[in-house]
Amino acid sequence: MASLQRSCLSRTDLFFGGGLGKQKKSRASWVGASLNTSRVIKAHRNDLSPNEKPQSGRSDSSVHADNPMARRCSGLCSPADEYARIDAHEKETTVSWREECGVVGIFGDPEASRLCYLALHALQHRGQEGAGIVTSHNGSLQAITGMGLVSEVFDESKLNKLPGMSAIGHVRYSTAGASALKNVQPFVAGYRFGSVAVAHNGNLVNYNSLRASLEENGSIFNTCSDTEVVLHLIAISKARPFLQRIVNACEQLEGAYSMVFLTEDKLVAVRDPYGFRPLVMGRRKNGAVVFASETCALDLIEATYEREVNPSEVIVVDKDGISSLCLLPHRERKACIFEHIYFALPNSIVFGRSVYQSRYKFGQILAEEASVDCDVVIAVPDSGVVAALGYSARSGVPFQQGLIRSHYVGRTFIEPSQKIRDFGVKLKLAPVKGVLEGKRVVAVDDSIVRGTTSSKIVRLIKEAGATEVHMRIASPPIIGSCYYGVDTPDTEELISNRLSIEETRKFIGADSLAFLPLERLRKVLKEEASTFCDACFSGAYPVPPENHSASKQVKSTV
Incomplete structure (x- = not known):
């Protein structure tokens, strides 16, 4: 050959x-x-x-305008309807994407x-x-x-x-x-x-x-x-x-x-x-x-x-x-940009770049683009920690550990009843009332997929006594599924593909919501931006999506 x-x-x-x-x-x-x-x-x-x-033998529309690729519900569904539709995925926990x-x-x-x-x-x-x-x-x-x-x-x-x-x-x-x-x-x-x-x-x-x-x-x-x-x-x-x-x-x-x-x-x-x-x-x-x-x-x-x-x-x-x-x-x-947003460990060098430095910069950009009066910055652990540190450093607002993650939840744990809401999130994340009570909180997470987990986290923080919860997401809105080795929901299940940022904010119950703008993400990558796949944010797949429909049937078995 x-x-x-x-x-x-x-x-x-x-x-x-x-x-x-x-x-x-x-x-x-x-x-x-x-x-x-x-x-x-x-x-x-x-x-x-x-x-x-x-x-033999993905409320702050001034920060990030609606992505032109995002498809709206065109009046067919409200955020409340959206919640009912997505609630079928109640078992989703704090792990939103899975490598x-x-x-x-x-x-x-x-x-x-x-x-x-x-x-x-x-x-x-x-x-x-x-x-x-x-x-x-x-x-x-x-x-x-x-x-x-x-x-x-x-x-x-x-x-x-x-x-x-x-x-x-x-x-x-x-x-x-x-x-x-x-x-x-x-x-x-x-x-x-x-x-x-x-x-x-x-x-x-x-x-x-x-x-x-x-x-x-x-x-x-x-x-x-x-x-x-x-x-x-x-x-x-x-x-x-x-x-x-x-x-x-x-x-x-x-x-x-x-x-x-x-x-x-x-x-x-x-x-x-x-x-x-x-x-x-x-x-x-x-x-x-x-x-x-x-x-x-x-x-x-x-x-x-x-x-x-x-x-x-x-x-x-x-x-x-x-x-x-x-x-x-x-x-x-x-190369898959989500390795730097979520998948890889912060101490890894992936695609020739430090994952820690990438996430820290994403957090700094969020503080520049979507600042808000607040008392404390917290992270949704573990993947939101480094971006939260970057947000804190640039904003001057102190970072504290407002959510504690349990690392001892069994992989096969079954909720006793689907009617017990937030049980999975409460099992994995415990709020620190001394950090959250009476505070205006900025919570930094890596991404929003279906939105159900984010809504539970916002509710958890408010139940711990926070007066305001401002969600900051260290990635652009996800509008497309991945076909290249990542377990993601089908496109129609992605909340940013169905709702605007303001509608998503209402759905998750946050006082404000802002994402990392795609253009700023690309600026971080500089001349290497064209060498990264950002199809889940842009809809620009290396191979047209219609060629991938069959692959979703087997993606989970890799």
């Missing part, structure tokens, strides 16, 4: 040393692939090394599985419903996956069953109805030339068409995850060597994907041509190479951040060193 003749980053070999070793040709194409997420898969490959053999997952890859460390375990802990905010680790040892891939937090899935005895110098790991989030052990990654597949494991962060918008085509040709799917499509595409590829099969498979994918693959002797990291989801590379003192969704994972395991995996880049790590090549076609970079 032409793509294999192009180096995506020509300095890679010089920087790290080494490259791909000689490839031994294989003689046959794939007959069938089988997915296995919980077994030890012993495999031998003959297309990568001599030892490999085939085997689908986080990935880790490690090569060249005898403690690979334990390092992977620690790195997954650092990425736990990206997914809390399931976790898994796969290691390579003595020509076999060992996999352990489970439902729950990383600490609930793994203990010392399980980590002892994952020996090896290389590993990949995954933490997963899914929406209701999609939780099942079979969907927990990494996935491991055995096919004619051996075995391969994959961990994926993103969403494939052409999943339905790819799966239909594969099934027509005899493929059998064991999960409802779009990630499984990738393994089938690798298996049926007639390209040689194995690396080229990954390239061949990825060049058929549309949408967002940051993935790590593990074979018996190689670790491969891939990022989609738009670069929607983050993926970084680092190195430990002993030379071990590490890939992760965020730099916070590198920090925890004492790996030095070196650079991003570039959009369209495929990085291969094996005993001969590191090499890099590019996928085709090349696209204009469109």
Whole structure:
């Protein structure tokens, strides 16, 4: 393939040393692939090394004018009607948007599985419903996956069953109805030339068409995850060597994907041509190479951040060193801006920028654009904290901790009655009356999605004695759903797509409401603004939304 003749980053070999070793040709194409997420898969490959053999088997309208993209109810519904319509989502808690997952890859460390375990802990905010680790040892891939937090899935005895110098790991989030052990990654597949494991962060918008085509040709799917499509595409590829099969498979994918693959002797990291989801590379003192969704994972395991995996880049790590090549076609970079608004941890460097500095600046801009007489600035924890600090610093109004978040709420907690309003929010957020009582409060949050959570938070603060509550949102109004690896409601469920800012203010019960203006957000990004995807604010999708409708059906299963 032409793509294999192009180096995506020509300095890679010089920087790290080494490259791909000689490839031994294989003689046959794939007959069938089988997915296995919980077994030890012993495999031998003959297309990568001599030892490999085939085997079978969003009230302050003066601050932010209505977004022209926002669609109004045209008199069909009032804010009260809106509340009744949205109230069907009463179970929504303080988590408004949910990142689908986080990935880790490690090569060249005898403690690979334990390092992977620690790195997954650092990425736990990206997914809390399931976790898994796969290691390579003595020509076999060992996999352990489970439902729950990383600490609930793994203990010392399980980590002892994952020996090896290389590993990949995954933490997963899914929406209701999609939780099942079979969907927990990494996935491991055995096919004619051996075995391969994959961990994926993103969403494939052409999943339905790819799966239909594969099934027509005899493929059998064991999960409802779009990630499984990738393994089938690798298996049926007639390209040689194995690396080229990954390239061949990825060049058929549309949408967002940051993935790590593990074979018996190689670790491969891939990022989609738009670069929607983050993926970084680092190195430990002993030379071990590490890939992760965020730099916070590198920090925890004492790996030095070196650079991003570039959009369209495929990085291969094996005993001969590191090499890099590019996928085709090349696209204009469109990194997800919500990583800096909500998803990533403040101590991470994402897309080459400090998440903390971005959020602090967003808060400062809110203070400049939407100042109000108040006594105290508080944050809706945790994602609103840094922006609230920025607002406080620029406004001169003291920041205090007016809401305390509980970190011990079970993921599967069921409210005893849907009639008990605010129960979920009260369970997660406790107001500090000494901070709020008799005060005019500015509450800073990262975003407003459906609006139900914001209305509960405003009510909670007022019930604690606040005389006024002014909501300041450190992002523009959300008018469009995400199709690139984020669990978001459908567009018609987004309150800023249906109501004006003033109508939204009335709906949530705040004394005033202001959002970060989109144009100011772009100014913060400066010349890099065009390299970020802000479709959820602007409606300008890298790929027309009509091409995405089917992908919402499977987005929750990534």
